[in-house]
Amino acid sequence: MNLSVSGLSATRSGRTILHPTSLDIAQCEYIALVGASGSGKSTLGHVLIDNLRSRGLRVAHVPQCPEEALDPLRSMRFHWHETERALGFDPGSTDKKTLFTALKIQDGDLQKRPWAWSRGMQQRFVIAMALISAPDLIVLDEPTSALDPIIAAATMDLLGQYRKGHDTAMILITHDLGLAARHASTLIVMHNGRIVEKASTVEVLKHPQTDAAKSLVAHRIWAAMPC
Amino acid sequence: MLKVDRVWVRRGSRFALENISLSLPPGKTLAIVGESGAGKSTLIATILGLLKPRKGDVTWADHSVRACGPALVMQEPRAAFNPALSLRRSVMEPIVARNEVVPHERIRRLSDSLELSLDILDRCPGEISIGQAQRLAILRALMTAPPLVLLDEPLSALDAATQKRTARLISDLQREERFAAMVVTHDLGYAVAHADEIAVIKSGRIEEVFTPQTFAMEPKSAYCRSLRDAAIALGALEEPV
Numbered sequence: 001m002n003l004s005v006s007g008l009s010a011t012r013s014g015r016t017i018l019h020p021t022s023l024d025i026a027q028c029e030y031i032a033l034v035g036a037s038g039s040g041k042s043t044l045g046h047v048l049i050d051n052l053r054s055r056g057l058r059v060a061h062v063p064q065c066p067e068e069a070l071d072p073l074r075s076m077r078f079h080w081h082e083t084e085r086a087l088g089f090d091p092g093s094t095d096k097k098t099l100f101t102a103l104k105i106q107d108g109d110l111q112k113r114p115w116a117w118s119r120g121m122q123q124r125f126v127i128a129m130a131l132i133s134a135p136d137l138i139v140l141d142e143p144t145s146a147l148d149p150i151i152a153a154a155t156m157d158l159l160g161q162y163r164k165g166h167d168t169a170m171i172l173i174t175h176d177l178g179l180a181a182r183h184a185s186t187l188i189v190m191h192n193g194r195i196v197e198k199a200s201t202v203e204v205l206k207h208p209q210t211d212a213a214k215s216l217v218a219h220r221i222w223a224a225m226p227c
Numbered sequence: 228m229l230k231v232d233r234v235w236v237r238r239g240s241r242f243a244l245e246n247i248s249l250s251l252p253p254g255k256t257l258a259i260v261g262e263s264g265a266g267k268s269t270l271i272a273t274i275l276g277l278l279k280p281r282k283g284d285v286t287w288a289d290h291s292v293r294a295c296g297p298a299l300v301m302q303e304p305r306a307a308f309n310p311a312l313s314l315r316r317s318v319m320e321p322i323v324a325r326n327e328v329v330p331h332e333r334i335r336r337l338s339d340s341l342e343l344s345l346d347i348l349d350r351c352p353g354e355i356s357i358g359q360a361q362r363l364a365i366l367r368a369l370m371t372a373p374p375l376v377l378l379d380e381p382l383s384a385l386d387a388a389t390q391k392r393t394a395r396l397i398s399d400l401q402r403e404e405r406f407a408a409m410v411v412t413h414d415l416g417y418a419v420a421h422a423d424e425i426a427v428i429k430s431g432r433i434e435e436v437f438t439p440q441t442f443a444m445e446p447k448s449a450y451c452r453s454l455r456d457a458a459i460a461l462g463a464l465e466e467p468v
Contacts, residue, residue, distance in 0.1 A: 037356075120263065149413055149415065149454060149458060149461060149463075150262065150453050152457065153457035153460035174387075175387050175388070176386075178387065178462030179462045179463075182460065182461065182462035215388055219387060221462060221464060222394075222416030222419060222421075
């Protein structure tokens with residue numbers, strides 16, 4: 001399903017933090033929203049999710065901080081069953097085991113409350129909740145920020161496979177162009193609350209047009225491996 | 228020269244560091260790479276003398292490390308400053324604590340090198356960006372011209388472009404000031420780009436020590452190979468052609 005939104009904007013304390021923005025997302029498209037801290041990436045993610053959900057579309061959201069998604073007073077089991085119920089599944093009917101094993105959280109104690117799990121494990125639990133059903137779109141806000149590199153790489157891999165297997169569109173919000181370029185096919189560059197560039201990943205890397213994109217491209221990777 | 232000699236450190240019922248030996252000559256950068264819980268921060272605390280090793284020694288030029296006046300830069304730059312004090316007061320603190328004369332010339336030179344304008348010092352920590360805060364934390368650490376600087380995940384709170392810029396500034400400053408830097412990180416990309424030597428630690432043990440150049444050849448252990456593959460998959464390193 002192609003998704004199309006227009007006129008998204010946001011203000012905070014009288015200041016415009018997202019100027020009117022339109023966005024088209026093709027089925028199964030993998031978009032990365034990149035920009036420096038404070039450029040409006042997460043804000044665009046939030047208003048986009050609100051807009052699509054109000055139109056009855058199923059959008060899964062993995063917020064930047066797992067605390068945003070988890071109630072500190074409820075057990076992890078409660079969160080899982082609540083998500084199943086909300087999505088119309090019978091409790092316990094979803095394939096929890098496969099997802100948990102793929103995300104390497106199979107040893108987490110579901111009786112415990114979120115704060116008894118490490119931040120990285122909470123993050124992966126939230127990702128697992130987002131993958132229970134096949135949503136029309138998954139929005140991932142810095143999904144790897146709390147994860148160690150090896151687990152982060154495995155998680156990105158799993159998300160990529162899931163997208164292909166379920167024809168789900170995906171938006172990856174990140175400040176790291178290296179990560180974005182490695183996974184997404186389309187890049188959207190944001191600067192000061194505006195989309196300043198949208199093109200295929202190859203195009204942006206080869207011919208960045210704006211200063212914001214040029215700076216991101218210049219700082220894309222740490223180093224080429226010495227050979 | 229910093230020497231960590233067969234150090235064992237106990238935390239609770241288990242050893243957090245087991246038989247760690249490392250050395251770091253003046254003017255060089257040693258990166259300690261490992262995942263959460265590997266013992267990286269325990270190692271920093273041990274070198275600073277905040278934790279006592281059960282066995283083994285940590286020395287700088289054959290004396291205790293504390294005697295050389297090492298500096299520490301921590302992960303969360305905003306948390307490193309008292310929010311109620313002006314940044315100038317915070318930055319002066321190491322000098323005031325030692326009853327030394329304020330080296331205005333040095334502050335000007337360091338802030339130039341770190342691309343900070345001097346008027347930023349009259350603000351409070353809440354009024355500057357996180358990237359500026361981390362550069363100020365580095366400036367404060369260098370106020371007393373320490374021979375050894377320990378940096379605990381100095382870049383992980385910064386965005387990707389700011390990380391690379393700050394890392395370059397640290398390296399440039401190090402060339403001028405000739406301090407030995409020990410950088411704890413989980414970012415292999417940073418280590419390959421900026422360190423002279425990389426020590427990978429896992430579960431409190433040293434897995435492998437190598438230079439960025441030898442790293443391009445197959446790392447010996449499976450763990451280091453998977454770290455390298457992860458850094459490539461996360462876009463931090465470019466694959467060798």
